[in-house]
Amino acid sequence: xxxxxxTERTRVKRLPKRAEYDVEKVNAIIDEALICxxxxxxxxxxxxxxxxxxxxxNQLYVHGSSKNGLFKALLEGNEACIAxxxxxxxxxxxxxxxxxxxxxxxxxxxxxxxxxxQDEKRHSLDQLMEKFQAGRSVExxxxxxxxxxxxxxxxxxxxxxxxxxxxxxxxxxxxxMLLPVWAGVQPIxxxxxxxxxxxxxxx
Amino acid sequence: xxxxxxTERTRVKRLPKRAEYDVEKVNAIIDEALICxxxxxxxxxxxxxxxxxxxxxNQLYVHGSSKNGLFKALLEGNEACIAxxxxxxxxxxxxxxxxxxxxxxxxxxxxxxxxxxQDEKRHSLDQLMEKFQAGRSVExxxxxxxxxxxxxxxxxxxxxxxxxxxxxxxxxxxxxMLLPVWAGVQPIxxxxxxxxxxxxxxx
Numbered sequence: 001x002x003x004x005x006x007t008e009r010t011r012v013k014r015l016p017k018r019a020e021y022d023v024e025k026v027n028a029i030i031d032e033a034l035i036c037x038x039x040x041x042x043x044x045x046x047x048x049x050x051x052x053x054x055x056x057x058n059q060l061y062v063h064g065s066s067k068n069g070l071f072k073a074l075l076e077g078n079e080a081c082i083a084x085x086x087x088x089x090x091x092x093x094x095x096x097x098x099x100x101x102x103x104x105x106x107x108x109x110x111x112x113x114x115x116x117x118q119d120e121k122r123h124s125l126d127q128l129m130e131k132f133q134a135g136r137s138v139e140x141x142x143x144x145x146x147x148x149x150x151x152x153x154x155x156x157x158x159x160x161x162x163x164x165x166x167x168x169x170x171x172x173x174x175x176x177m178l179l180p181v182w183a184g185v186q187p188i189x190x191x192x193x194x195x196x197x198x199x200x201x202x203x
Numbered sequence: 204x205x206x207x208x209x210t211e212r213t214r215v216k217r218l219p220k221r222a223e224y225d226v227e228k229v230n231a232i233i234d235e236a237l238i239c240x241x242x243x244x245x246x247x248x249x250x251x252x253x254x255x256x257x258x259x260x261n262q263l264y265v266h267g268s269s270k271n272g273l274f275k276a277l278l279e280g281n282e283a284c285i286a287x288x289x290x291x292x293x294x295x296x297x298x299x300x301x302x303x304x305x306x307x308x309x310x311x312x313x314x315x316x317x318x319x320x321q322d323e324k325r326h327s328l329d330q331l332m333e334k335f336q337a338g339r340s341v342e343x344x345x346x347x348x349x350x351x352x353x354x355x356x357x358x359x360x361x362x363x364x365x366x367x368x369x370x371x372x373x374x375x376x377x378x379x380m381l382l383p384v385w386a387g388v389q390p391i392x393x394x395x396x397x398x399x400x401x402x403x404x405x406x
Contacts, residue, residue, distance in 0.1 A: 014271070047284060092336070095343055097347075097353075099332065128302075132302060133293075139384055170401055198373055
């Protein structure tokens with residue numbers, strides 16, 4: 001599969017030229033982000049939480065306390081809508097109306113599966129460690145049985161989703177191009193800094 | 204009011220020491236972010252979108268096309284759950300289990316109000332320009348009537364919400380402190396870069 005399938009609700013209706021369904025490109029957007037926002041609903045009440053995510057193949061994983069209310073709602077079979085978003089720049093146009101932002105976002109519809117196979121659970125949690133830093137899964141003390149039990153891992157199949165991407169500069173109306181107003185793009189950079197090592201006694 | 208009110212669903216149950224309800228502190232988290240994630244549901248189906256937001260007093264604003272499906276669902280009276288999240292650091296612990304992230308997040312329950320008063324609409328859109336850059340609302344060509352009509356502005360009262368904040372280093376179990384495993388905090392920095400000016404002909 002090289003393209004995610006388009007469904008009625010993942011077909012981008014507004015500005016369809018910004019839509020992206022290419023599996024490699026979509027997965028790159030997912031992988032570059034450390035956190036996603038997961039929503040669902042229970043009895044007509046929306047629930048939404050940010051959480052760390054990781055991906056392997058067509059499975060998106062999140063983890064958390066087994067007492068988490070959102071997780072409970074998801075495991076009762078309520079559908080999830082998950083968003084992953086990078087804000088890349090502010091776009092300054094000559095007109096207020098055409099100001100915009102450059103971004104890459106993915107919106108996923110899926111249902112949660114509880115990862116209860118212990119091998120898959122350990123393997124997938126190792127993948128999270130590897131996302132934090134390559135090699136970390138063999139450095140850190142692995143989870144013991146109690147810790148593993150206290151952690152729920154949920155998997156979502158990546159199947160019904162769409163990405164939207166805006167890049168480039170402002171798009172002003174032709175009649176505004178001669179206005180004495182500057183226009184441009186201000187990038188927003190997100191990067192990891194230097195690790196501050198913990199030197200607490202005993203370390 | 205100096206504290207947001209706690210309700211059953213905004214009382215932080217897990218790790219309550221991370222909760223924050225102080226109005227000034229919560230508003231600072233909201234204001235520092237340029238985008239939020241807005242969720243709602245229609246007929247049991249969750250909807251979720253990232254969008255730019257801004258705040259004035261106890262009103263959170265978002266804007267978009269008047270044809271936006273999420274906006275329609277919100278204006279039909281379906282409740283919104285809105286999240287604003289800053290990821291500040293990755294926290295490396297000696298055990299896999301105690302790895303964490305430092306973050307500041309706000310989760311808001313509210314119902315949308317369509318801003319149809321033209322003065323409030325213009326004023327609030329000016330506030331968005333000012334958030335993009337101080338002074339921008341007087342530099343850029345203001346929206347004309349057609350543009351104003353094509354833009355929907357939604358307001359959400361900030362009332363029922365909670366913030367969660369994690370700061371600091373890893374918290375390892377005492378028996379892990381002597382393990383030969385490094386621990387520490389890797390900050391994640393988000394900042395605006397230099398503006399790349401648009402020099403398209405006519406500019």
